[in-house]
Amino acid sequence: MQKFSTKSGPVTPSHFHSISCFGCFSYLCYNSAVMNENYDIFRCMLLIRRFEERALAEFSTGKLFGTTHAYIGQEADAAAVFSLAGPNDIVWSNHRCHGHFLAYGGDPYRLAAELMGKSTGLVAGRGGSQHIHWRNFYSNGIQGGIIPIAVGMGLAQKVQKSAAITLVFFGDGTLGEGVLYESLNIASLWHLPVLFILEDNRFAQTTPVEKGVSGSMPARFQAFGIKTWEVDSSDVLEIHSAAAQAFQxxxxxxxxxxxxxxxxxxxxxxxxxxxxxxxxxxxxRARFDPLAIHAARLSFEELAQAEADVSAIIEDAFIRASADPFPVLQELG
Ligand SMILES: Cc1ncc(C[n+]2csc(CCOP(=O)(O)OP(=O)(O)O)c2C)c(N)n1
Structure with missing residues (x-):
């Protein structure tokens, strides 16, 4: 895998080849011409940011049901990872799934409708924020519960001799779930094509990571013979560089x-x-905002264009979803 600059200038197209046919690109680019890969990545992160801001605002007006966990601050993880995923790869996401879903290429309108419990939602309003499904994307809010399922899907991919892999996301707070370690053991013993993605956002609800997690995070995976890449950065290109090696x-x-x-x-x-x-x-936030870090690589015109395109997409998504009907009982059967 080639290296690319993380300082300035566009990345080379080969690194972000998959973005142009997959990922949130598909929902971001219908309004304007493609400028360059750095622009596409920025728009992906901006889409997530603006979606989450709008979802939080709508929540306070009582339009959303259940709960919602915002991905604000973590956008670079999803943008980098999904620039490398392929359409046949299987994704297991957790309670904080909106950013993963949008970067996967999911429709903001169908997600907004799901949060509002509408019949046009991803799963007809039954799942809400945490339990969504579209194509090969699944999410579930039970901490750790998705990890053995992802390993099972990795086993299925191996048995079927598929070239696809399984991705599974979880947070630092989920390192306390014992099933994670059983899953790591089996994934390693049986050589399963699973990429475990730990997003350490330094808090599990209200518990700071230093009060909930002892020892080394990478060592937890390495103890099972699982090759591990660690990145402490909010720069999407640095994350991409490590993620590319892990995918490979x-x-x-x-x-x-x-x-x-x-x-x-x-x-x-x-x-x-x-x-x-x-x-x-x-x-x-002033030091580690992934959007601000990456925005430094774009022109004023590009930033304005991204903002205009994304706000039109978000406005359309939430207005249309608001007008949609709630499901009738028969549809939920
Ligand atoms: C088995 C289980 N226990 C508790 C919860 C309630 N809960 C939801 S999110 C969360 C914290 C998760 O922290 P982490 O894994 O670090 O992810 P983050 O929220 O930071 O993204 C908790 C305790 C749950 N969903 N599932």
Whole structure:
């Protein structure tokens, strides 16, 4: 895998080849001409950011049901990972799934409708924010519960001799779930094509990582013989560089791999439950906002274009979803 600059200038097309046929690109580009890959990546992250901001705003008006966990601050993880995923790969996401789904190429309108419990939602309004499904994308809010399922899907891919792989996302708070370690053991023993993606946003709901996790995060995977890449950065290109190597390892060697991504969550855990010191969060955001870091690689015109395109998409998604009907009982059977 070639290296590419993380300093400035567009990345080479080969690195982001898959973005142009997959990922959130498909929903971002229907309004304007493609400019370059850095622009596409920025728009992907901006789509996630603006979707989440709108979802939080709509929540406070009572239009959304259940709960919602915003991905604000972590956008670079999804943008990098899904620029490398293929359409046949299977994705297991967790409670904080909107960013993963949008970067996967999911329709913001169908997601908005799902959050509102509408019949046009991804699963006809039955799943809400945490339980969505579209194509090869699945999410579930039970911490750790998705991990053995993802390993089972990896086994199915191996048995079927498929070239596809399985991705599974989880947070630092889920390192306390014992089933994770049983899953790592089997994935390694049976050489299953699973990429474990740990997003350490340094908090599990209200528990800071230093109070919930002892020892080394990469060592947890390495103890099972699983090759692991670790990135402590909010720069999407740095994350992409490590993720590309992890994907390559899983695809070429039919072995599991792990990506440990240290990131930041800028918003509350879900809706408004944030006991963290606001001044500290503001300082972290000023230094580690993935959008601001990547925006430095774009022109003023590109940034304005991305903002205009994304806000039109978000407005359309939420307005249309609001007008849609709720499901009738027979549809839910
Ligand atoms: C088995 C289980 N226990 C508790 C919860 C409630 N819960 C939802 S998210 C969360 C914290 C998860 O933290 P982490 O895995 O670090 O992910 P993050 O929310 O930081 O993205 C908890 C305790 C749950 N969903 N499932």
């Amino acid at each position: 390892h899983v695809r070429e060697n039919a072995q599991p791999a792990a990506l440990v991504l240290h990131t930041y969550r800028f918003a509350a855990h879900s809706k408004g439950d944030d006991p963290r010191d606001r001044e500290t969060i503001a300082q972290i």
